[in-house]
Amino acid sequence: MQCPVDFVPINENKSRLTAFFVFALTIVYLLNGFWLIMAFLLIDFSLRAFNLGKYSLLGFISDAIIKQLKIKNKPVDRAPKRFAAGLGMVFSLAIIITGYVHQQTLVYALSGVLVFFAFLESFLGICAGCYIYSAGKLIFK
Secondary structure, eight states: OOOOOOSOEEEHHHHHHHHHHHHHHHHHHHHHOOHHHHHHHHHHHHHHHTTOGGGOHHHHHHHHHHHHHTOOOOEEEHHHHHHHHHHHHHHHHHHHHHHHTTOHHHHHHHHHHHHHHHHIIIIIOOOHHHHHHHHHHHHTO
């Protein structure tokens, strides 16, 4: 497995906590269908994917919780997390579009994948983006 690298360290604990919020918000979306939740996630993912994470509300909340609970910094490379945020951005946009055109089966499928990826990152520390990146490198050689 290969992951993108840019040699810029970030706090893995912050990334995992942010993924937990994505997990929770997507489940809330699945339960009530309130499309603004996905719009919020689209914006937040976009900020993180385009290196504007300092403006991410989920990142800000994660930072505050980490500071309050005095959770230690666990350095990890930023690039895989940015790639995963890009995937989250694409999924969020696809969920919004499929919801708009009333394709509920696709909405549930895409949301389920987003929930699964966020679960892997937040609870198990597994970056699904790295696996997708590796597969993409094999396919698009």
